[in-house]
Amino acid sequence: MTSSHVLIAGAGPVGLVSALTLATAGIPVTVFERNTSSPEDLRASTFHPPTLDKLARFGLTEELVSQGLVARYTQQRDRKEGLIAEFDMALLEGETQHPFRLQCEQWKLNTLLLDRLAKFPHAKVMLGAELLSVKQDAESVQVEVRIDDQVQTLSGDYLIGADGAWSTVRQSLGIEFEGFTYPERFLVVSTAFEFADHFPKLSYVNYVSDPDEWCVLLRVPTLWRVLFPTRPEESDEEVLTDESIQARLQNLLPKETPYPTVHRTLYKVHQRVAKEFRRGRVILAGDAAHINNPLGGMGMNGGVHDAFNLSEKLVEILVSGASPDLLDRYERQRRSIAIEYINANTARNKKTIEERDPEKRRKTQDELRAIAANPVASKDYLRKTSMIDALERAESIA
Ligand SMILES: Cc1cc2nc3c(=O)[nH]c(=O)nc-3n(C[C@H](O)[C@H](O)[C@H](O)COP(=O)(O)OP(=O)(O)OC[C@H]3O[C@@H](n4cnc5c(N)ncnc54)[C@H](O)[C@@H]3O)c2cc1C
16 A cells, blocks of 8 residues: 555546546545535446456446446438448457447446445545645645535645546646537437337447438437437527427427437537646546547547546556656547547547538448448448547557
């Protein structure tokens, strides 16, 4: 056990994976989480193969698989033409121990991580604890945290800012969040209605392009989640009315009775990357460092990859005595991946799914059909879409 101490802001998947990696190596950690409980929110539902490979070291993958759905196939569809191309993730056998996508809600990972952390006496998770500000000097980092209306000051050797898109840590350091926000918001509706009985050969992961209203149909164990874009001129209230939700679902698949709905959530969508991922003893990871649109399921996965990369480096520094300069390599690796890979691919996915020009749509769809028909091209495509390429690229950055 080392006497060094790592503070972590945020008990999302990124903060908790970092905490578990550090605690497992004997490093004392304290996680501050503003919420008083871990929310069962409707965000990520796709785990990519390399993320499952990495989580397997904690025995978490088996448990997640038992709580999720194994998606062997992913599909590109068109609202009018139906299935365009289907990709078989089994082609990734030999590249990963988990040649499939796992469809499982992200809060289930958080719950498992919290259970695992509770077994380490040197890992503390403080719920209802809001980080307010950050200061640092050559020896340590100090944070102010509000707990039960009392403000406490705590200090540690390093601070990981895993406090999400509106990161107080990032703002406290005045680090710019470069990029843009899309004018439209994304609506996610979940329903127990069985779409697979109506769309022939539907897989668990379906990107459905359309020039007027594209959508993504994602299966999780008990529900279908449908993601729609909204029009910039619609107000939040308008989008979330029963009439508007039913109209969108009926437009996708008309039926005589209204759709039963379980959740409805509206999200702002951004493509942004922090100008710096590290300043001294403070390091950003996950949504605090980069955010992107959810087409391709790369936000949480990329954030979990940040968490492993960063916490393994902190273990080398704090346990094996490596130079703190190693953290600059974290920034070089993960910032490059956020810009060149995660943001570039998710932005491209959005352009493809919403393309209005009929010629360009036909060309892209022909390309997708050709890739799906060729196992070598399909494998390359799947290596890219499942983030295997991104991790290999990160490893190649000195
Ligand atoms: C509709 C939608 C679908 C998505 N689907 C996918 C998908 O399929 N696959 C995928 O990979 N990604 C997906 N994402 C993205 C994914 O949800 C995020 O990238 C992921 O949650 C980031 O994890 P994080 O731990 O960095 O941040 P968060 O999950 O946001 O966690 C940050 C935590 O910090 C806490 N916090 C914030 N401020 C403070 C403070 N000052 N003090 C203490 N605590 C604080 C918050 O309460 C929160 O618990 C999706 C996102 C959306 C919106």
